[in-house]
Amino acid sequence: MPLFLTAALPLLAGCADDGTDGKAVPAPVSSAGPDDFGCLSPEQARTGSVTFPAADGQQVEAYTTGTGSTALVLAHQADGDVCQWVPDATRLAKDGYRVVAVNSAGSEVAELTAAVAYVRARGAGKVLLIGASKGGTAALSAAGSITPAVDAVVSLSAPTAYGGMDASTVVPRLTMPVLYMAAHLDTAFADSTRQLSRATGRAPVNDLWIVSGARHGVSMLGDETNFARVEAFLKKYGR
Incomplete structure (x- = not known):
């Protein structure tokens, strides 16, 4: 190959002919599509993958589905x-709720506070928080500082404290209905759930369900009886 042609090849790399005058033009650069979180269908990602800012400057990623004036x-x-919640989010959306599942990557309380602001800006008249395990600790902790207050909270297998959050110091101040659920054989979390419920002194409703089995957090909702209990609570205080 002639030396001058070999040297020219790097200059042409990444370029394409425009097909009219022989001039080289930059090749198109592909743009990333919506985040599928590793579990969403292309349609779910296109319509439901969202990002919104938190007060601390972080960008919160989430999956949203459903419509309605009550947001979960x-x-x-x-x-x-976030993938952990997608099946239940789909089911709850069919019940008539707007659902936002937050993909936590930082300060959970700031993320949930931002998510509540996000749904309220889009017309949600009522907002309820649902958290599983450390997400339950986050939901209870966030409920103590969000203004205006959320309408109700569901805590599934929450520890009293996690990662700098201490829900046991917050729940005595909660003034909205709270549902606590944990499995009897999920011993440490059943104990922490009882402790949190006992400390929740001002809430007008303090439902405590210690259910059979050893399922933890989100997996408890795989039992239809447990899902029905949560569903009834949401319907009562979210509609």
């Missing part, structure tokens, strides 16, 4: 991500 903000477990 979901917080996942430490061993999961």
